[in-house]
Amino acid sequence: MTDVLPARRYPPGMVARVTLSDVARAAGVSLATASRALNGSSNRTVQPALRERVLAAAESLRYTPDANAQAMARGATSSVGLIVHDIADPYFSGIAAAVTRAADRVGLHVTLASTQHQPDREHELVALMRRLRTRAVIIAGGRMADPEREARLRDALGDLMAAGASVAVVGQPLEGIDSVVIDNPGGAAALAGALLERGYTTAGVLGGPPEHQTARARRESFVDAFRAGGGTVGEEHVVHGLFTWEGGASAMEALLGRPDRPQVVFAVNDVMALGALSAARALGVRVPDDVAVAGFDDIVTLRDVVPGLTTVRIPLDEAGEAAAELALDGMGGGEARRRLVRTEVVLRESTPPRA
Amino acid sequence: MTDVLPARRYPPGMVARVTLSDVARAAGVSLATASRALNGSSNRTVQPALRERVLAAAESLRYTPDANAQAMARGATSSVGLIVHDIADPYFSGIAAAVTRAADRVGLHVTLASTQHQPDREHELVALMRRLRTRAVIIAGGRMADPEREARLRDALGDLMAAGASVAVVGQPLEGIDSVVIDNPGGAAALAGALLERGYTTAGVLGGPPEHQTARARRESFVDAFRAGGGTVGEEHVVHGLFTWEGGASAMEALLGRPDRPQVVFAVNDVMALGALSAARALGVRVPDDVAVAGFDDIVTLRDVVPGLTTVRIPLDEAGEAAAELALDGMGGGEARRRLVRTEVVLRESTPPRA
DNA sequence: GCCGGGCTGGAATGCGCTTTCCACCGTAGG
DNA sequence: CCTACGGTGGAAAGCGCATTCCAGCCCGGC
Numbered sequence: 037m038t039d040v041l042p043a044r045r046y047p048p049g050m051v052a053r054v055t056l057s058d059v060a061r062a063a064g065v066s067l068a069t070a071s072r073a074l075n076g077s078s079n080r081t082v083q084p085a086l087r088e089r090v091l092a093a094a095e096s097l098r099y100t101p102d103a104n105a106q107a108m109a110r111g112a113t114s115s116v117g118l119i120v121h122d123i124a125d126p127y128f129s130g131i132a133a134a135v136t137r138a139a140d141r142v143g144l145h146v147t148l149a150s151t152q153h154q155p156d157r158e159h160e161l162v163a164l165m166r167r168l169r170t171r172a173v174i175i176a177g178g179r180m181a182d183p184e185r186e187a188r189l190r191d192a193l194g195d196l197m198a199a200g201a202s203v204a205v206v207g208q209p210l211e212g213i214d215s216v217v218i219d220n221p222g223g224a225a226a227l228a229g230a231l232l233e234r235g236y237t238t239a240g241v242l243g244g245p246p247e248h249q250t251a252r253a254r255r256e257s258f259v260d261a262f263r264a265g266g267g268t269v270g271e272e273h274v275v276h277g278l279f280t281w282e283g284g285a286s287a288m289e290a291l292l293g294r295p296d297r298p299q300v301v302f303a304v305n306d307v308m309a310l311g312a313l314s315a316a317r318a319l320g321v322r323v324p325d326d327v328a329v330a331g332f333d334d335i336v337t338l339r340d341v342v343p344g345l346t347t348v349r350i351p352l353d354e355a356g357e358a359a360a361e362l363a364l365d366g367m368g369g370g371e372a373r374r375r376l377v378r379t380e381v382v383l384r385e386s387t388p389p390r391a
Numbered sequence: 392m393t394d395v396l397p398a399r400r401y402p403p404g405m406v407a408r409v410t411l412s413d414v415a416r417a418a419g420v421s422l423a424t425a426s427r428a429l430n431g432s433s434n435r436t437v438q439p440a441l442r443e444r445v446l447a448a449a450e451s452l453r454y455t456p457d458a459n460a461q462a463m464a465r466g467a468t469s470s471v472g473l474i475v476h477d478i479a480d481p482y483f484s485g486i487a488a489a490v491t492r493a494a495d496r497v498g499l500h501v502t503l504a505s506t507q508h509q510p511d512r513e514h515e516l517v518a519l520m521r522r523l524r525t526r527a528v529i530i531a532g533g534r535m536a537d538p539e540r541e542a543r544l545r546d547a548l549g550d551l552m553a554a555g556a557s558v559a560v561v562g563q564p565l566e567g568i569d570s571v572v573i574d575n576p577g578g579a580a581a582l583a584g585a586l587l588e589r590g591y592t593t594a595g596v597l598g599g600p601p602e603h604q605t606a607r608a609r610r611e612s613f614v615d616a617f618r619a620g621g622g623t624v625g626e627e628h629v630v631h632g633l634f635t636w637e638g639g640a641s642a643m644e645a646l647l648g649r650p651d652r653p654q655v656v657f658a659v660n661d662v663m664a665l666g667a668l669s670a671a672r673a674l675g676v677r678v679p680d681d682v683a684v685a686g687f688d689d690i691v692t693l694r695d696v697v698p699g700l701t702t703v704r705i706p707l708d709e710a711g712e713a714a715a716e717l718a719l720d721g722m723g724g725g726e727a728r729r730r731l732v733r734t735e736v737v738l739r740e741s742t743p744p745r746a
Numbered sequence: 747g748c749c750g751g752g753c754t755g756g757a758a759t760g761c762g763c764t765t766t767c768c769a770c771c772g773t774a775g776g
Numbered sequence: 777c778c779t780a781c782g783g784t785g786g787a788a789a790g791c792g793c794a795t796t797c798c799a800g801c802c803c804g805g806c
Contacts, residue, residue: 053554053555053792055791055792055793056792056793056794057792057793065755065756066755066756066757067756067757067792067793067794068755068756068757068758068794068795068796069754069755069756071793071794071795072754072755072794072795075794080753080754080795081753081754082754082755083753083754083755086754086755098550098553100518100521100522100550101522101792101793102463102522102524102791102792102793103522103523103524104459104462104463104468104523104524104791104792104793105463105761105791105792105793105794106792106793106794107459107761107793108457108459108460108463108760108761108762108763108791108792108793108794109760109761109792109793109794109795110761110793110794111761111794113459115502118503122488123478123484123487123488123491124481124484124485124487124488124691124707125484126479126481126484126692129478129479129480129481129484129487130479132478132479132484132503133477133478133479133505136478136503136504136505136507137505137507140505140507145502145503145504145519145523146502146503146504147470147500147501147502147503148473148487148491148500148501148502148503149491149500149501150488150491150492150495152491152492152495163455164500166455167455167456167457167458168458168459168500169457169458169459195453195455198453199408200408306692307692310692310694314694335692336479337481337661337662337665337690337692337693338692338693339665339669408762410761410762410763411762411763412762412763420785420786421785421786421787422762422763422764422786422787423764423765423766423785423786423787423788424784424785424786426763426764426765427764427765427784427785430764435765435783435784436783436784437784437785438784438785441784441785456762456763457761457762457763459761459762459763460761460762460763460764460791461762461763461764462763462791463761463762463763463764463790463791463792463793464762464763464764464765464790464791465763465764465765465791466764466791
């Protein structure tokens with residue numbers, strides 16, 4: 037039989053919650069004992085009988101510990117932060133899936149934050165994670181080359197790490213921070229090689245935002261490798277645009293408007309490639325008959341579509357897992373660690389061998 | 392000039408953090424004043440000069456409030472929980488994007504949890520959210536019809552709501568809970584009608600897990616409407632499988648193995664449809680020449696692929712926003728509210744008009 | 747038979763912050 | 777000139793929990 041609850045002072049709008057002391061009272065033990073019974077406190081035991089009583093009381097009161105209070109008392113939360121640019125983007129959601137899985141495995145949960153495509157908000161989100169006292173944060177996404185922006189980010193990261201959190205970035209490396217690096221240059225170069233091998237000699241590029249690191253890495257490596265292999269990439273055939281479907285579409289439109297249409301167009305990511313496909317179709321340009329198209333990322337939902345899009349696969353699972361591993365292992369002492377995730381060319385119908 | 396920090400008791404492994412009292416000391420004011428200066432406490436003012444001093448001190452100490460402590464003191468966190476089955480699935484990530492955006496707008500952050508395709512873990516995640524004391528939780532995803540499972544979920548939800556959190560589900564409605572309902576039956580029926588109109592008279596269905604509510608709604612509505620419109624759907628042409636790419640592939644394989652191949656196959660979601668496409672290709676069955684295929688969801692990355700997949704579009708943005716709105720408005724008093732999100736048939740090349 | 751030591755339970759402290767409650771200031775009104 | 781009152785800063789109480797420290801218990805050994 038439970039006696040009347042003492043009038044607790046609750047902020048307005050709050051509902052009475054059952055606390056550990058309620059459980060203790062119901063079980064007729066002290067708060068300390070209740071806590072120990074529930075947590076199996078280390079190097080300390082509580083009589084099985086008592087333990088049972090406490091557990092039963094907790095059960096019948098539908099007690100759940102308050103994670104915030106636990107975090108305070110223990111001095112650490114059980115959450116890991118994940119910062120992305122757009123969770124709806126398959127690239128990020130693929131990484132998010134892996135991170136979520138990894139966190140789950142070790143009993144952590146993830147706090148998701150999205151810059152909503154505004155890279156200059158990254159540092160704000162890092163600050164948010166600091167406020168939240170997340171154990172670790174994983175930053176996914178290409179940072180811009182803008183030095184001021186990066187300085188702000190580093191600054192925020194510094195504060196975060198000073199507070200004891202560990203950090204890992206995935207995508208483009210960040211000097212001094214544990215990074216999982218996706219081999220964009222290697223993949224782009226390999227793609228260029230594969231296209232040359234298939235008989236293409238002229239190429240255009242849908243290059244993404246000029247300052248976007250990842251886009252730049254892919255674009256430059258592709259161009260260099262294609263030229264090094266004997267192919268031609270006209271400067272006027274390198275068009276920039278947003279890293280989005282619309283960006284790809286308008287860039288493709290611009291490119292197709294130029295004379296000397298290249299034999300193949302490389303979009304620096306699949307989403308842009310899709311936009312390009314659409315633009316081509318709208319203009320009556322057939323793919324791959326009139327122009328071949330290749331992308332980058334190998335978005336999962338695009339596999340096995342006809343005609344298949346030639347692209348470069350990024351093992352997102354591997355990348356996400358690696359990032360989680362780096363972040364959750366904590367800072368491994370001195371040097372910033374670096375993991376390389378290799379990419380792989382996937383040839384499909386959008387770039388058939390040329391006669 | 393700061394004097395020596397008093398030795399604070401920190402759990403092992405912890406780093407000293409700058410707290411509000413450090414700020415107060417540095418500014419030469421009391422803790423209360425510091426708090427008020429920082430928060431602009433209601434119906435209470437602090438002298439502009441003092442306020443400045445505190446702000447400056449906080450700034451120079453790189454102080455950030457501890458969200459956990461604030462949550463304790465205020466009695467409420469600033470987080471909203473989102474429960475999905477697989478964040479890598481475009482359906483869920485689309486909703487997640489909208490929810491994230493909505494939460495962000497009102498200064499909340501989202502805690503993401505994934506069942507990893509195990510619907511019977513939903514109630515665990517609800518319990519997790521309760522521990523975390525999230526202000527609200529949004530559950531996305533088709534719940535199974537399994538009564539025991541649903542009972543557990545309801546149970547967990549009851550505890551959650553008793554603790555003062557509001558909850559909303561999106562997808563399939565849940566009796567007594569604020570729900571945003573996606574008009575699956577309407578969409579499936581409309582699709583059936585559109586196919587009949589294009590001249591199809593026999594159809595097969597790739598039906599997802601038998602107990603899956605959403606799958607069932609789409610399947611049954613489609614079958615009913617197709618038959619009602621004069622078409623034929625043989626019982627043997629309704630195949631079940633997992634709600635995944637592989638599920639679609641193997642279901643398609645099974646279906647194509649039967650005699651009397653139907654003219655069109657309706658997969659209850661796009662991902663399954665893709666698997667089906669792949670299986671067809673592997674078996675040498677051409678789409679749409681030998682068999683037409685339609686899906687459901689209109690996954691964003693599938694738009695404008697050739698041949699386009701006929702499907703039913705779900706406005707994920709709208710659904711996510713609506714869910715967030717329901718959840719964040721709190722429980723609107725008595726009746727559980729319900730929002731209907733209409734779907735729209737999108738006809739593409741995978742189901743050309745029949746001669 | 748008595749004392750020491752291992753167990754075990756309870757009281758108390760503190761985590762960082764918000765928010766009463768109280769004390770104190772100055773000023774205006776009687 | 778004294779009191780009453782609005783305004784403003786500080787002390788302190790808690791939010792829910794983990795944990796340290798201490799007290800009591802029972803057992804065995806001398």
